Amino acid sequence: xxxxxxxxxxxxxxxxxxxxxxxxxxxxxxxxxxxxxxxxxxxxxxxxxxxxxxxxxxxxxxxxxxxxxxxxxxxxxxxxxxxxxxxxxxxxxxxxxxxxxxxxxxxxxxxxxxxxxxxxxxxxxxxxxxxxxxxxxxxxxxxxxxxxxxxxxxxxxxxxxxxxxxxxxxxxxxxxxxxxxxxxxxxxxxxxxxxxxxxxxxxxxxxxxxxxxxxxxxxxxxxxxxxxxxxxxxxxxxxxxxxxxxxxxxxxxxxx
Numbered sequence: 001x002x003x004x005x006x007x008x009x010x011x012x013x014x015x016x017x018x019x020x021x022x023x024x025x026x027x028x029x030x031x032x033x034x035x036x037x038x039x040x041x042x043x044x045x046x047x048x049x050x051x052x053x054x055x056x057x058x059x060x061x062x063x064x065x066x067x068x069x070x071x072x073x074x075x076x077x078x079x080x081x082x083x084x085x086x087x088x089x090x091x092x093x094x095x096x097x098x099x100x101x102x103x104x105x106x107x108x109x110x111x112x113x114x115x116x117x118x119x120x121x122x123x124x125x126x127x128x129x130x131x132x133x134x135x136x137x138x139x140x141x142x143x144x145x146x147x148x149x150x151x152x153x154x155x156x157x158x159x160x161x162x163x164x165x166x167x168x169x170x171x172x173x174x175x176x177x178x179x180x181x182x183x184x185x186x187x188x189x190x191x192x193x194x195x196x197x198x199x200x201x202x203x204x205x206x207x208x209x210x211x212x213x214x215x216x217x218x219x220x221x222x223x224x225x226x227x228x229x230x231x232x233x234x235x236x237x238x239x240x241x242x243x244x245x246x247x248x249x250x251x252x253x254x255x256x
Contacts, residue, residue, distance in 0.1 A: 005218040025203060029200045030227065031198075032110070032193060033180045033231055036110070036117070037176040038184045040121065040179050041118075041120025041124075041176065041179075043115055044118040044122040044175075045110075046115075047118075048129060049125075050203060051127055052066075052126040052128070052129025052164075053130075053160055055126070055130040056131065056136075057155070063130070066126070070122075070123040070127065082113070082120065082191055083189075085112065086113065086116070086191045086220065087191070089108070102103060106194035110197065113186070117182065121175065124171070125172075128167055129168070136164070137160070141159065142155060142159050142160070145159060170242055170243045173235065173238060174236075177232040177235040177239070180231060183199060183200070184201040184204060185201065187201020187203060188201045200224040200225075200227065203204055203223070204221060207221035
């Protein structure tokens, strides 16, 4: 609160090469990180949950097709796929520049980046859910539900999904910090969010040129690093708390 009050009167973390307040840019970059983590999770989660549970429950040719799909996606380098998709979007917007202003172009690129990150990051969670579902489909209460004529969709929704929810929650929270770091790396190499949008990757990329100045201008890079470190650390601590709360194996160990 004191830093927010002082920022009305002083540049408490200095300014960058064009005179923008570094503290203000760092705070706005938190929004970009949270948006990417949240939207990417919303894109990734339906694919991972539906395909992972279906592959483990039905097995057979459905399992083979889903395994083939996520194995193929996992073999494609994520950075190359994201770079190709973002560059394709840039070409499209360049040919239809009259339909996009600066803000719309930046928001469209952010949304498209979240979609691509979601499409490329659901495979690991899908693999985990498939393995857990393979074990759950053999337990007695699911066998009894099938013997009583309960439909496949009802079994997956009522019996399997609640029992794999702890895996989904733990994986999603753990992946959040990875997505924040991925945005910084992608923006640093030029295939992330729009250069006009405030993000830690763009701040690090612009600070790279300032590091060669004399005297050394280091506070922009340090500010981006500290804010990104704080958010990722908070996400990791929260993921540990979620894992302790929802993982049944850890709860059994504590009871003993």
